[in-house]
């Protein structure tokens with residue numbers, strides 16, 4: 221029995237969370253994406269998994285574009301800002317919930333480099349959820365866990381990709397809880413845990429044991445699409461750090477080519493307005509153009525307020541928490557971040573990518589797909605501000 225169309229399964233795990241006899245487990249498919257597998261001998265054919273699956277029906281996310289608000293945000297705590305992918309909006313909102321004895325759910329690393337969803341209750345644990353992990357996280361049974369806290373009357377902030385928020389909504393009767401807040405992150409798609417594991421193995425063979433991996437490291441170049449890893453040098457045994465940018469890193473290059481995303485990501489029905497969650501967070505790319513007076517080397521978040529519940533959480537922030545927040549036009553935000561309203565295009569190379577990965581291994585496959593065109597290399601090395609200036613000049617010439 222299949223729960224939904226193969227290509228539409230987002231791996232949100234609503235089915236696993238809702239099954240009354242726990243006969244669904246999540247296992248990696250041939251490509252390495254987590255999918256539900258039903259133990260037919262235990263299944264009581266109640267059909268709950270099929271009915272609950274967000275891929276099989278539309279949820280009524282009834283927030284209209286007119287009611288939405290958009291903000292640029294920069295966290296005033298430099299350490300938090302530097303440890304966050306964008307402007308640190310997630311941390312300020314999560315802190316608010318934790319300060320009121322609430323529980324915050326989000327993605328963290330487990331056993332070094334497996335990404336899972338987890339609920340935290342203390343501020344010291346926040347750094348576990350902070351920063352983007354460009355790998356699909358395993359939701360496990362966190363929807364049911366969240367429901368347990370909601371029933372106890374505790375505040376819950378559930379964060380994740382839009383499909384994960386849809387999974388939560390389908391699993392629990394979310395409209396019943398005024399103590400639930402949700403955040404979806406702007407997501408252009410997720411690669412799977414298997415390719416990330418193989419990449420880490422490749423790095424370890426090349427450099428030595430990887431101790432820490434950061435997808436968005438701001439220490440060297442500030443806010444942008446670059447990261448770093450810390451490793452124990454296999455020759456000297458000394459701890460070393462390596463910073464990388466897209467063209468110098470296979471995993472990042474493949475990710476930015478959109479070649480290794482889950483099939484459902486290319487048909488994502490959540491990259492649209494109305495958005496799924498109460499709030500949406502992303503990078504406010506283009507801020508230099510929209511609000512040139514806002515300067516931040518270490519990043520700017522985009523916050524979309526999508527519902528009355530989202531508005532309530534934003535309004536509850538006090539000064540100085542709110543001091544780095546600037547209202548902006550939604551259309552400006554969309555213009556610079558198309559992920560808000562459109563799914564990633566499926567590149568042709570996706571057809572054979574995972575077949576090749578299984579056949580030739582990580583390094584050989586990455587080499588096959590990572591040949592950059594000169595124009596791409598140039599564009600990656602040109603600083604953002606210079607790119608904006610060039611665009612302006614070109615626009616002037618066209619006029």
Ligand SMILES: Cc1cc2nc3c(=O)[nH]c(=O)nc-3n(C[C@H](O)[C@H](O)[C@H](O)COP(=O)(O)OP(=O)(O)OC[C@H]3O[C@@H](n4cnc5c(N)ncnc54)[C@H](O)[C@@H]3O)c2cc1C
Nearest residue numbers: 304305306307308309310326327350351353379408502503
């Ligand atoms: C897979 C992925 C794709 C993204 N694509 C875009 C994009 O195209 N455009 C854009 O503007 N922004 C994108 N983002 C969002 C952006 O990178 C930041 O996560 C977001 O702006 C929040 O940053 P922050 O500074 O507020 O907080 P941070 O502390 O950096 O963010 C932490 C938040 O991200 C969540 N998170 C981290 N990794 C995952 C994961 N694997 N699965 C689910 N949730 C996760 C945590 O649960 C937490 O809620 C993406 C993020 C991810 C994880």
